[in-house]
Amino acid sequence: MxxxxxxxxxxxxxxxxxxxxxxxxxxxxxxxxxxxxxxxxxxxxxxxxxxxxxxxxxxxxxxxxxxxxxxxxxxxxxxxxxxxxxxxxxxxxxxxxxxxAVGGGIEVLDPDVEGMVEAASSLRIQDPEIAEAISNDWQLPQIPSSENPFDLSTGRHYGFLDLYTGYFRHVAHVENDVNQLGANAETMSPAERLANREQKEEEKWDEEYYMQAADFVNDEEIVELVNWKADFQEHSSELSPLDEEETQAVLRLPRKEYLISPTQSTSLYLTLISLLFSYCYDSRTTQQDPNPESAWTISILTPSFAALDASPSSLSTVFRASYRRALAYPLYRSWLLCERCRHDVADIMAGGKRKVLRYLLKMKGILDHHEVYYIYSKIWMDDYCVWIQSYASDDVLLDFAKEVRSVAIPKSSIGWDLEALERAALSTRESDSDDESEDEIERMTPSVL
CATH class of the missing domain: 2.60.40.790 (Immunoglobulin-like)
Structure with a gap:
């Protein structure tokens, strides 16, 4: 049907x-x-x-x-x-x-499903197959198997609410330039994934690129990207309805329901922030015109994609990971751009779940059209698009938006001596005016943001 x-x-x-x-x-x-x-x-x-x-x-x-x-x-x-x-x-x-929202992160039936089934069974449906389909909500019966009573698998779970496993079993045979766990993606514990991610970031970090080849010295292009007006910066009490393409994307989403504990709920909001940060970074650097690199950019900047690293515990851990990745991997490696993207995330979340849904669908569309990175849409974006509609709260999103906007991210928290590098870069920079000083970047940030 x-x-x-x-x-x-x-x-x-x-x-x-x-x-x-x-x-x-x-x-x-x-x-x-x-x-x-x-x-x-x-x-x-x-x-x-x-x-x-x-x-x-x-x-x-x-x-x-x-x-x-x-x-x-x-x-x-x-x-x-x-x-x-x-x-x-x-x-x-x-x-x-x-x-x-109680219990663990598992897929369950509606608490009112018995009443719905009873109501459906009382309806006079002429076609017996249709009547049966209505009564079980078009889902196959969930019958536990007795063939394997014990799970002896060494595989680990990951993705939305740790609902997935097995998606990276043959990753060694796939050209996935985002996956940083290699063939061990299915066996690493969450702690090992975190350690591996930070090790990879240390290996990728290039202080000379940050000082010279990146925007810190040649910052005109970065300032242009930061000042560019994105549509998610617009504040409106009423959002335009979903267009036909977006509506069809919603209707193609899986029919899922979840039991979510308070701890898991907080983790989902925090992970959502990292997803939106990656989208905002790509949107600014492409001026919301996705290119063939957009799926890679979004995926490599998202810890839960590249390293299957999830369950952040606080805003500081979210932004520490997102900033580190944005300063180590993509073309534009700018603290100023990171700060701008953080404010963009706040703008999106302040618009409530409808605005968040719209940009999650855009992000999902970029990933869905990639022959490799679509897998991250399957284990993360599909569920997030369902969750944001049925489980997220506009009030909670607004509270997070205020915290995201006001949180201070010290450069010292990133783990690289950015301030010393900036001082060194400024000391060797050819001055365009006599009054240029080493406080130039600090003065620039509030004027742009």
Missing amino acids: ITPKFSCSQTNETVLIKLYVPAIRASDIEIHVEGRLLVVHVNPYFLKLSFPGDVTEDDESSANYDPSNGYLIVTLSKEVKGQDFPDLDLLSKLLAPPKE
Whole structure:
């Protein structure tokens, strides 16, 4: 069955669902409503939504199909007139209802699924296969196997909530220039991944590049990139709705639900910051026109991609890792650019989960189109795009945005003597004016940011 393209809107009294189901017969449409559950079936399309509140079919309800454009418009009445149904624009949330965030990071059924199944079973569905599909939410039964009662594998888990393993089993035969764990990606412990990542960063760090070939001495290009106005810097109380391409990307996301502990939730927000930092860096250096190197840039700057390093414990550890990578690997290695990207992350997070979703989808699109690095979209971005819609909080994102904007990242925390290198570079730089001093960079930063 195909999930059709759809959108939802509301008035004080009704909910309107618009589905694109071309080339069907109106007489074949089956619509069933029970409580907060809506099921629409017309071969080959199937849509099952769960709203934040109860809906009902009454004299004000209707279903109209226009064969000329292929749109079916279903209007349902709210059981409680005037009730606001939040997040109708977050389609994954309607397709996979949220649940209590408790326990470990595992994929689970909806806590209300029994009630939904009971409601679905009471609906008069003509096709028995459709009725069965509704009752199990189009998922195969999760039957534990008794063939291997003990997990003797030496493989490690990684990715979103450590849900994945086996994706790098044959990495030695793949041209993955991002993977810094080599053939040991499947066996290294989290502590070993962290140590390996920092060792690789030390090996890659080039102080001469930072002083000469990079922007510190020839900073005009960097200042131009820092001053460039990105669209994620715009502050608006109302974001434009997702376009058709973005909507289709949301509908292609996996239907997943999670049990997330408070500790895991904090870790997800912190890892999100590192993802957005990498995206913002690439966006600034390409002026939001992704090039063939963009997937590499995003991946190499993200610790959870390049080294499968996750679960940061604080903002300082997040930015220490992101800054180190941005100063060691890409073409532009600038402290000023790192600071600008940190403020960009704050701008995105301050816009709430809808704004974050939009840029996660852009990041996912860049990775999806790469023949190797798409794997990071599978083990991280798909889940993050689902999580941000159903589990993230606008209030928490705003709190993090304020902290990200105000946090001070000392150069001494990076582990390289950046201040001494800058003093040495300034001492050898040919002055363009008599009043140039070694405080030039410190004065430049607040004026640009």
